Amino acid sequence: MALSDCGRVDDATPYALHAQAARRAVADSGLDRSLVDGFASAGLGTLAPVEVAEYLGLRPTWVDSTSVGGSTWEVMAAHAADAIAAGHANAVLLVYGSTARADIKAGRRTGNLSFGARGPLQFEVPYGHTLIAKYAMAARRHMHQYGTTLEQLASVAVQARANAALNDEAMFRDPITVEDVLSGPMIADPFTKLHCCIRSDGGAAVLLAAEEYVRDCRTPPVWILGTGEHVSHTTMSEWPDFTVSPAAVSGKLAFERAGVRPEEVDVAQLYDAFTYMTLVTLEDLGFCEKGEGGAFVEKGRLMVGGDLPVNTDGGGLSAQHPGMRGLFLLVEAVRQLRGEAGARQVRRRDGELPQLAVASGTGGWFCSSGTVVLGRG
Numbered sequence: 001m002a003l004s005d006c007g008r009v010d011d012a013t014p015y016a017l018h019a020q021a022a023r024r025a026v027a028d029s030g031l032d033r034s035l036v037d038g039f040a041s042a043g044l045g046t047l048a049p050v051e052v053a054e055y056l057g058l059r060p061t062w063v064d065s066t067s068v069g070g071s072t073w074e075v076m077a078a079h080a081a082d083a084i085a086a087g088h089a090n091a092v093l094l095v096y097g098s099t100a101r102a103d104i105k106a107g108r109r110t111g112n113l114s115f116g117a118r119g120p121l122q123f124e125v126p127y128g129h130t131l132i133a134k135y136a137m138a139a140r141r142h143m144h145q146y147g148t149t150l151e152q153l154a155s156v157a158v159q160a161r162a163n164a165a166l167n168d169e170a171m172f173r174d175p176i177t178v179e180d181v182l183s184g185p186m187i188a189d190p191f192t193k194l195h196c197c198i199r200s201d202g203g204a205a206v207l208l209a210a211e212e213y214v215r216d217c218r219t220p221p222v223w224i225l226g227t228g229e230h231v232s233h234t235t236m237s238e239w240p241d242f243t244v245s246p247a248a249v250s251g252k253l254a255f256e257r258a259g260v261r262p263e264e265v266d267v268a269q270l271y272d273a274f275t276y277m278t279l280v281t282l283e284d285l286g287f288c289e290k291g292e293g294g295a296f297v298e299k300g301r302l303m304v305g306g307d308l309p310v311n312t313d314g315g316g317l318s319a320q321h322p323g324m325r326g327l328f329l330l331v332e333a334v335r336q337l338r339g340e341a342g343a344r345q346v347r348r349r350d351g352e353l354p355q356l357a358v359a360s361g362t363g364g365w366f367c368s369s370g371t372v373v374l375g376r377g
Helices: 014-029 050-055 069-085 100-105 119-123 131-146 150-164 178-182 211-216 247-258 275-284 326-338
Strands: 038-041 062-064 091-098 186-188 202-209 222-231 267-270 356-363 368-376
Touching (some): 014 050, 038 069, 062 069, 069 091, 069 202, 069 326, 069 368, 091 326, 131 186, 202 326, 222 247, 247 275, 247 356, 247 368, 267 326, 326 356, 326 368
Parallel strands (some): 038 062, 038 091, 267 356
Antiparallel strands (some): 091 202, 222 368, 356 368
């Protein structure tokens, strides 16, 4: 696994970031490039992953272009693991790259936050119901129903920044306070600017291989123990409960298939385009009861050294967010399990490296979820 250059990368194309991350991931594995016969990519080109595979010089016999938003990469990892287990592929390369920040800087903004007005969405778009507004509505519902406070939501951003301060690759590392978050410019009530993810450039890649090739790897393997996926809605009126994300289903499936419980997990990487996503995903994965997320995220519990370190690289709120961050969650989870996280390395109470990690991606506006439980040894 590996990242491309991230943050501010004005002199690279999305294809170049795909290639850089892919080369680094294959080199990191120690496996021969010729072993890669599976490929998964989404978010770039008309015929992804065909175009990206061609750019990388690959001619895979197994491909996946599943695109369900930010959870795409956890879902793809599950599909790839199944394909390898079935003998349909030896090694599958998952790759993503984007110049989202550079595109806007250069005036090359593509798409829109409402994702168009076709199908069911046509009944919401005319009312200005943007992506961030949908997340904001969900957060307000949780606040109304469970008493979750602005300060509790803000603490998620503060802790993410504290973790980012330990990460040389993070885009924003200067400390922030709850007051900094609360006093920032309003984007969509209740979200001020620091409640929202940053916009960066960057790419990531992960190589999954069959067990028989483990002895050839350059680094100790990290194992996929269990996966789960679930889709919920696109139209807000079809979402039964704004306080329950599809991670409630994908997480349950992943933990059951892995044969582990949430309380056994040492470190969690959760999609955090907005602070509320972290809070509600913690509830839905079973790290705390429904409605208790606000209290759970207080008192530094999510920081490196806390009870449950979350988004140890700084997450989408501070480290990098080039459009779809799900693959970055898997990279950081692997780094933590291998003991390669440097100053932000998580240790168990006995001083040992983490044994179990969970990566859970969210797509759309809580439309989809993919959860992967990872283990070492």
